[in-house]
Amino acid sequence: MGSPLRLSAVGRDADRAWSEVTDEFAEADIALSRFRDDAELVALDRYAGTGVARRVSRRLERAVVAAERARRVTRGGFDARVLLDLERLGEHGADIDVDASAAAVDDDRSWVDRPIARRLARGFLSLDRPIDLGGIGKGLALRWATARCERLRLHSFLIDAGGDIVVRGDAPEAGPWQIGIEDPAAAQGSPLAVIGLAEGAIATSSISHRRWVHQGRRVHHLIDPITGQPASGGLLAVTVVSRDPAWSEVWSKTLFLSGRRGIADEARRRGLAAWWVDDSGGLSMTAAARSRTCWVRAEAEQDQRIAASAASNSSSFGILSPERAFVTAAGSAATDRRAGSSSG
Secondary structure (H helix, E strand, O other): OOEEEEEEOOOOOOOHHHHHHHHHHHHHHHHHHHOOOOOHHHHHHHHOOOOOOEOOOOHHHHHHHHHHHHHHHHHOOOOOHHHHHHHOOOOOOOOOOOHHHHHOOOOOOOOHHEEEEEEEEEEEEEEEEOOOOHHHHHHHHHHHHHHHHOOOOOOOEEEEEEEEEEEEEOOOOOOOEEEEEEOOOOOOOOOOOOEEEEEEEEEEEOOOOOEEEOOHHHHEEEEOOOOOOOOOOOOOEEEEEEEHHHHHHHHHHHHHHHHHHHHHHHHHHHEEEEEEEEOOEEEEEHHHHHHEEEHHHHHHHHHHHHHHHHHHOOOOOOOOOOOOOOOOOOOOOOOEEEEEEOOO
C-alpha cells in the first residue's frame, strides 16, 4: 500500500497483533497495488478491454466487489476506473501496456454508467477499463487488519496507515483516542482540530501530498470520474469518520468531488461526520462532526485573544491546547509498533 504503518495497542497480545497487521497489509499490497509489477491487480488490469476473464484471489475479488458497490451507492461519485487518467497526468504505476494518452482521445466517459467489472463466475473477473484500488484498497486492508486484531481479543488499539486510522476502545491515557486533523497548508504544524474517537474509522482525502506538475499545470490524484480531471471545487482536504475504514475512504473522496459549494448539503444529507478545509484555509464541519470534536485551533486562538484583552498586563500568552497529548495519527500508547511502509 506504500503507506507508513503503525499499531498502538494495549494488551498481552500486542506483539502478535503487530505481526497480524503487517501480514495483512503485505497480502493486501500484493493483491491490490497498482505500483508493483508482480501485483495481482496489475495482471488483471493488463487484460482490461480484451474480454478475457481472469481468475483472481478472494481478496482481489472482494475488493472489486466493494469498489462496485461504492460506485453504485455514491451514484458514480466514487469510481475506481481513473487509472488511465492518473497515467495520462503523469502518475505512473506498473506498466499495464496501455497508451493512456491514446485511450483518452476517443473517451466519451460513457463507461461511468456501467459496472466496474463483469463477474463471469466465482473467482473470475473481466474488466472493460483498468482500475485503481489505492484508496479503497487501503481502507479494506485496515478493515481486514482490524478483524485480525479483534480475533485476538484486543479491546484497545489503534491502527494508522498513512493517516487513515481505525480505533477500538480507550487510549492508554484513558478516554477516547485524540486524533488531529492536519492543516493542509502546514502538515508539520499544529492541527486544525482534534477529534475524540473511541470506536470507528477516520480517512482524509487531501491534495497536500500527492500533487505534481504536469505540462506546466499543477495537478493532484483526486480525479473526477466524470471529467477525468483533478477535482477543482475549492477544497484542500476532507476528513470523514464512520464505522468502517473503506467507507470513510469512499465518502471522503466523494465529498471532496462535491466541492466547496456542495459539500455541506451532501454530507448532511448522508448523515456523515465530516470536516473540510477550503482553499482559504477555513475549517468547516457537520453537526455530527462537531459532536466528536474536542478542540478547534481557530476557536482556541479566539479564546486566547479574548483572554489577552481581559488581562492585558500579562507578559505573554500561548495558544490554548487540548489537555492530553496527541499527534496527527494517534495518541501515545503503551505498546507501539511502526514500519516505515507496508511492503511495496
